[in-house]
Amino acid sequence: MVTRLSHFFLRTLRDDPAEAEVASHKVLVRAGYIRRQAPGVFAWLxxxxxxxxxxxxxxxxxxxxxxxxxxxxPALLPREPYEVTGRWEEYGDALFRLQDRKGADYLLAxxxxxxxxxxxxxxxxxxxxxxxxxxxxxxxxxxxxxxxxxxxxxxxxxxxxxxxxxxxxxxxxxxxxxxxxxxxxxxxxxxxxxxxxxxxxxxxxxxxxxxxxxxxxxxxxxxxxxxxxxxxxxxxxTTVAPDPFPVEGQPEAQIFDSPNTPTISTLVAHVNAVLELPEAGEWTAAHTLKNVVLALTHLDGTRELVVVGIPGDREVDDKRVEVAFAPAEVEPATEEDFLAYPSLVKGYIGPWSPTGAVLGEESATGIRYFLDPRVVDGTSWITGANVDQKHVHSLVAGRDFFGDGFVEVASVREGDEAPDGSGTVxxxxxxxxxxxxxxxxxxxxxxxxxxxxxxxxxxxxxxxxxxxxxxxxxxxxxELNHDDKGLIWPAAVAPFDVQVVATGRDVTAFELAETLSSELEASGLDVLLDDRPKVSPGVKFADAELVGVPKIVIVGRGAVEGNVELWDRRSGDRDVVTVAEAVARLRS
Amino acid sequence: MVTRLSHFFLRTLRDDPAEAEVASHKVLVRAGYIRRQAPGVFAWLxxxxxxxxxxxxxxxxxxxxxxxxxxxxPALLPREPYEVTGRWEEYGDALFRLQDRKGADYLLAxxxxxxxxxxxxxxxxxxxxxxxxxxxxxxxxxxxxxxxxxxxxxxxxxxxxxxxxxxxxxxxxxxxxxxxxxxxxxxxxxxxxxxxxxxxxxxxxxxxxxxxxxxxxxxxxxxxxxxxxxxxxxxxxTTVAPDPFPVEGQPEAQIFDSPNTPTISTLVAHVNAVLELPEAGEWTAAHTLKNVVLALTHLDGTRELVVVGIPGDREVDDKRVEVAFAPAEVEPATEEDFLAYPSLVKGYIGPWSPTGAVLGEESATGIRYFLDPRVVDGTSWITGANVDQKHVHSLVAGRDFFGDGFVEVASVREGDEAPDGSGTVxxxxxxxxxxxxxxxxxxxxxxxxxxxxxxxxxxxxxxxxxxxxxxxxxxxxxELNHDDKGLIWPAAVAPFDVQVVATGRDVTAFELAETLSSELEASGLDVLLDDRPKVSPGVKFADAELVGVPKIVIVGRGAVEGNVELWDRRSGDRDVVTVAEAVARLRS
Structure with a gap:
């Protein structure tokens, strides 16, 4: 069936929709493909x-x-099976829940x-x-x-x-x-x-x-x-962990004063000023162990503070943290959390302490302490001393402190090693x-x-x-198939195979466009025919470019000689050819 | 593509589903077409x-x-447009309503x-x-x-x-x-x-x-x-109303004692005993005017009692009442309603009363009074007198009482006249x-x-x-296309055009069934091939009858001679024909 633009329910818009953030959204609305009904809810035109x-x-x-x-x-499903697998709860706010007239619970799956x-x-x-x-x-x-x-x-x-x-x-x-x-x-x-x-x-x-x-x-x-x-x-x-080092023979841990160094950068500057420099030349963030306090909310609603120790040159990655502690929900510890746990000295938290406030499930604090996989036994760190304005150096994992397990929460960086040995990423x-x-x-x-x-x-x-x-x-x-003029569909998913555009005031062009469309349709092609009367060629061309049918045939002045213009939307190429040639090329 | 029962996701059931009330539900579940997920919610197999x-x-x-x-x-729509047209409320309990995580109201349309x-x-x-x-x-x-x-x-x-x-x-x-x-x-x-x-x-x-x-x-x-x-x-x-009669010359209304006659049948028996009989021979329910009290609940939540007067030989039809007073909801008046309106004397309610408790918007009671279209001016009725144990006769519409309008709430009966004059219904x-x-x-x-x-x-x-x-x-x-063995689809909607059933232990039959299926498929037919090994012919035939593909080909013992059996599911006819003949017949 030839679809005629004079009747087809299609209207292009001049302006981008106000709420659109990305190119695909803008162009699909503007070209008349979709309309927004509510946030994240669309109608298909x-x-x-x-x-x-x-x-x-x-x-x-x-x-x-x-x-x-x-x-x-159905989209509408009863609660019960999702209750059995735990997902009724696990999905949290992301699940649309409702009740029927009898008060039975349902969800939109x-x-x-x-x-x-x-x-x-x-x-x-x-x-x-x-x-x-x-x-x-x-x-x-x-x-x-x-x-x-x-x-x-x-x-x-x-x-x-x-x-x-x-x-x-x-x-x-x-x-x-x-x-x-x-x-x-x-x-x-x-x-x-x-x-x-x-x-x-x-x-x-x-x-x-x-x-x-x-x-x-x-x-x-x-x-x-x-x-x-x-x-x-x-x-x-997954992080490639180094092999453990021997702890024997490593210098003893030493507490040192570190006034006003609650951040890694201030700490690094301070240690380069007050400590003996390492063989490599100077101390860097990678030598420090950053201890981040997280609040987990478990499925049963209980809240638990945990600490993760990661090298100071990395950040905690939100998505990795989410996966590491799932199904618990994770958020940064709040001021209230720190007030509730005075042994956690903000900016100076460490896994070991002269005051006895050592981290770990088995410790006095009882706060679970997880380590980045790089913190293997024998690695030596500069880290907090759990005492305000004090840090400790030469603190050796497996000798001076222990984790309750390893977690993959540190950010991944360009140049990190792939876990399968296939090089850097x-x-x-x-x-x-x-x-x-x-x-x-x-x-x-x-x-x-x-x-x-x-x-x-x-x-x-x-x-x-x-x-x-x-x-x-x-x-x-x-997203992938558009330019500043509009969409350019790949043939496999194009709404129509060909758009035939009749232009001018001469009835010959409109008649030829009809004949050509029927012929193309008879060859099994889906045809959109722009047969709108009294619409200028400029508007028609602009609409064709916006709508993005990949092959366009312009039937205009050349119609009297039996010529049409073949226009490739992607390349922009335009060729004047005979009608027979146009049909032959479009068929192939 | 030939669909093979050896792999196809189709299982027939021996027994009707417990919850099924109607034949279509039973047979569609039993033949493996649908499965219930919740009351009124089905999955499509x-x-x-x-x-x-x-x-x-x-x-x-x-x-x-x-x-x-x-x-x-989308099915999920915001409340607002439905609020504007009033349907957010009007749909009542029939609307599935829900809220998103921000508390915004939505509905399932x-x-x-x-x-x-x-x-x-x-x-x-x-x-x-x-x-x-x-x-x-x-x-x-x-x-x-x-x-x-x-x-x-x-x-x-x-x-x-x-x-x-x-x-x-x-x-x-x-x-x-x-x-x-x-x-x-x-x-x-x-x-x-x-x-x-x-x-x-x-x-x-x-x-x-x-x-x-x-x-x-x-x-x-x-x-x-x-x-x-x-x-x-x-x-x-719509009721064909008679033309009005002149009121002049009609006898005066008369109150009479009617003890223990709160129902139409007791009233009719009573008046045939105590009143002069009419020309037609005796009083019937059609001579009486039954006054029914209804309680309307309007959209704004207010409740209103109204009375409808209909000929005593008719009932109030629930569906017609619903439409007559929509969008208000209607229910019968309750005991509390009668207690609140002592002027409504249950069993003896009428539009006119010696006590002055006359019905109608303009009357002392203020209760609106609607009439059946047959109660035209000049019609004379036996009806309640709004006094316990008393009725009134010769009460003439348009002279002794008036309605606030006509309503179509009385039941429709076999033999009633069609409103367009095309005869009785x-x-x-x-x-x-x-x-x-x-x-x-x-x-x-x-x-x-x-x-x-x-x-x-x-x-x-x-x-x-x-x-x-x-x-x-x-x-x-x-519902329309099944028998006690199962479904019998009309060709236009049949899930497959042909079901080929390979039976027996002879590999020839299975091979011929495959060849025949491919040939039918090549002719553009949708083929379901029962190629299940080690399933008895009886089970295969019973499944074929249950599933209801209209044309069945049995490939069995005759296969060695190149013969198959054509089975018409609807007529039950079975013909032994050659493969070529079978293909020719199924193609046509």
Missing amino acids: PIGLRVKNKIETIIREEMANAGAYEVHF PTHEEVFTLLVKDLYSSYKDLPLTIFQIQDKYRDEARPRAGLLRGREFTMKDAYSFDYTDAGLDASYQAQRDAYERIFQRLGLEYVIVQADAGAMGGSRSEEFLHPTAVGEDTFVRSEGGYAANVEAF SLARGMEIGHVFQLGRKYAEALGLKVLDENGKLTTVTMGSYGIGVTRILANIA | PIGLRVKNKIETIIREEMANAGAYEVHF PTHEEVFTLLVKDLYSSYKDLPLTIFQIQDKYRDEARPRAGLLRGREFTMKDAYSFDYTDAGLDASYQAQRDAYERIFQRLGLEYVIVQADAGAMGGSRSEEFLHPTAVGEDTFVRSEGGYAANVEAF SLARGMEIGHVFQLGRKYAEALGLKVLDENGKLTTVTMGSYGIGVTRILANIA
């Missing part, structure tokens, strides 16, 4: 829906190729592990039924604290979520690989660059987990990669467009999904969970 | 989703034929008039932009008090809702007709019998309104129709499967949707609203 449908079709085809079957779950697990439990009972992968393309809900960036982070968004069910670990590996391969094919077909990075399973509670990140400056995730092929998001990056920004998880048996155990194995014994099923953000992908494609 | 998609495709095609463009709105109106207001400004009809196929939410009957009345359900925008009444008529025609084509293609009945616009607040009812015993609506072509649901039926049960409304200017006025007309003057847009229940249609088709 006809031309936008066409692009969304094309993306969904590609995903469906590749899911079918991967042997996955499509189902469709942010993801569907629980009900897919229960469905399979309901229908399957034998290892012979497995493997199984089922998926849906469905609208999901997350009450984001800062819905921003248009479709890149919405509160209602369309996702393809798939779930695999196996009864052996090898089976899970195969199902995981099949989805992972399908994701690669999908992103390749969509022309969307991606990096597969190791990820932390986080709230999903699984084992193996990888993210598909699209490298982009507007990305919310930072990831690292080495030339040797290592890639991980910063949450999943560089940092980049990316946007998560897909995620594959090996959930393992967590959900099946919680919800009792077992099947009989070959020996007639009940065995718990092992699961995978695989998500692709459909609306987010669309926004990323828009 | 792969085979069910295929049927749902086929119905949606037919609807999309007919919407395109009617010139409507598809959009997609039961229908989208408000946001479609705002969208058009946002993008359109001139009469030249109109007419416009836009639609979506989307999941909707209503918190039904009694979600029952499976998909026939769900709390989450899929609907096609379309909205038309015009600037003239004639334009609205044309847009309405285009949707009405499209609905006829849709139901015809789906093979779903329908009756178009006049309906009350009810909560939608519009003018012209028709329902597409599917006549079925499980229907929740009662409708009337005459042989002459009139059809209406009972809410919309009969009653039937039906299920609403579609609804077309002329909303008029109500929403456009409330939300300020105006365009400039030909003279440059701002004019308010007039709208229509058109809904089809996709999931309800599917359930109705299932």
Whole structure:
């Protein structure tokens, strides 16, 4: 069917929407693809829906190729299964909760592990039924604290979520690989660059987990990669710890006065002035051990102060901290916390103290003390003495102080070593467009999904969970495929294959545009025909550039000689050709 | 693609689900099409989703034929526009309401008039932009008090809702007709019998309104129709009022003792014993005027007692009462109400009284008094005297008492006259499967949707609203197309065109089944292949009958001679034919 702009429900806007922060949001609203209904909640207009449908079709085809079957779950789900797995609470404020008229609790599902697990439990009972992968393309809900960036982070968004069910670990590996391969094919077909990075399973509670990140400056995730092929998001990056040193023969720890040195930089300046300099020449932040006080709020609501010791030349990374202590919520300690624990002398906190206020679970304070993996036994540090205006130097890990465990909370830096020995890493920004998880048996155990194995014994099923953000992908494609004039869709997802623009006042041009459109349509192409009367060529061209159909045919003055102009939106090239030539080129 | 039952996510159940009340619900669950997630909330399994998609495709095609463009709105919407039109309150408990993390009010949309109106207001400004009809196929939410009957009345359900925008009444008529025609084509293609009945616009607040009812015993609506072509649901039926009679010369009203006659039947027996009999032979309930006290709760929360006078041979019909007094809620008066109004003498209430407690807005009681349309001036009644144990006869409307208006609340009966003079009506049960409304200017006025007309003057847009229940249609088709063995899909919506069943232990049959399936697939048919090894023919046949693919091919013992059995699921006919013949017949 030829879609005629004289009737089509499409209006372009002259100005960017006031609330838009990123390019994709601006251009999609301006070109008439989407309209905002509430923060992070959008309506799809006809031309936008066409692009969304094309993306969904590609995903469906590749899911079918991967042997996955499509189902469709409601968004509105009862509380109970999410209560069993703990996620009713764990999701915190990000979960939209509601009650029905009888006061029963419901949620708008942010993801569907629980009900897919229960469905399979309901229908399957034998290892012979497995493997199984089922998926849906469905609208999901997350009450984001800062819905921003248009479709890149919405509160209602369309996702393809798939779930695999196996009864052996090898089976899970195969199902995981099949989805992972399908994701690669999908992103390749969509022309969307991606990096597969190791990820932390986080709230999903699984084992193996990888993210598909699209490298982009507007990305919310930072990831690292080495030339040797290592890639991980910063949450999943693991530090290469040095080997321990012998503690024997190292000088004794010494307290020294350090007035007005509550920060690492003031401390470093001070020690370079008052202490004997090290062999390397001078003291640096890397020689100091910074002790950061964090307040954890556990799921049961209890609050706990902990201290983490990291090299003074690094910061605590918010995302890494979140993962390290999940599912507890973490925030910096407050003034009230310090008042409640006078043994924590702000600016002078250390793991060892002349006053006896030593950190650690087994110590007098009882405050748990976690160490950066670099603080191995035998390393010597300058750090706080837990006494106001005093620090201590030559404090040796494994001799003078001990941690309650290691945590990965320190920031990752350009040049850090990749954990797999593949060289040093560089940092980049990316946007998560897909995620594959090996959930393992967590959900099946919680919800009792077992099947009989070959020996007639009940065995718990092992699961995978695989998500692709459909609306987010669309926004990323828009981010990547636009210029200052508007969108430039890749052919695979373009709302129309060709836009035919009839210009001028001569009826010949309009008639030829109609004939040409019908001919192109008969060749199986989707045609948008700009047949608007009394609209100037300039406005029509500007609209065509904004809307972003990749191939444009201008039918104007040349129409009387049977000539049209072929315009490639991406390259900007314009060729005057005969109608026959235009049809032939557009068909190919 | 050939779908193989050996892998397909389909499990049939032996037993009906415990909670199922109607046949469609039972058979759709048992045949593996849907699974219940919560009361009135269902998940779609792969085979069910295929049927749902086929119905949606037919609807999309007919919407395109009617010139409507598809959009997609979120289910989660902000309160504000629904507050402006009053529906945030009017929907009462049927609306799912929730708050986001910031405490802002949201709803899960039961229908989208408000946001479609705002969208058009946002993008359109001139009469030249109109007419416009836009639609979506989307999941909707209503918190039904009694979600029952499976998909026939769900709390989450899929609907096609379309909205038309015009600037003239004639334009609205044309847009309405285009949707009405499209609905006829849709139901015809789906093979779903329908009756178009006049309906009350009810909560939608519009003018012209028709329902597409599917006549079925499980229907929740009662409708009337005459042989002459009139059809209406009972809410919309209007009574043919007799012409008024002259009051002159009629006998005077007379109070009489009527001990222990608080009901119509006791009253009729009493008057036949004590009063002079009428010309017709004896007094009947139709000679009496029954006065029913109702309590209205208005939108602002105030409560008002009203009395309605109807012929004693009729009952007050709940649905008609609801519509007559909408948007107020109506319930029968309580004992407390009667105690609060001692002038209402229960069992002896009348519009006229020797004590002066006359009903009517202008009367001493101030209680509004509404009359059935049959109570025209000059009609003479036996009715209560507002005095305990006393009635009055020869009480003449327009002489002795007056109403504050007429209301259509009395029950409709087989044999009542159709208002259009097309004869008497009969009653039937039906299920609403579609609804077309002329909303008029109500929403456009409330939300300020105006365009400039030909003279440059701002004019308010007039709208229509058109809904089809996709999931309800599917359930109705299932109600209509099943037997005691299972489903029998019409070809237009069947999940597969053909089911090929390989039986026996001979590998030849399985190989032939594969070849045949590929051949059918190459002819463009959707094939479900039952290639399950080690499953008995009996189980396979029973599953095929339950699942309901209309054409079945059994490949068994005859395979060695190149013969198969063609089985028509609806007629039950089985023919042994050659493979070539089978392919030829199935193609046609």
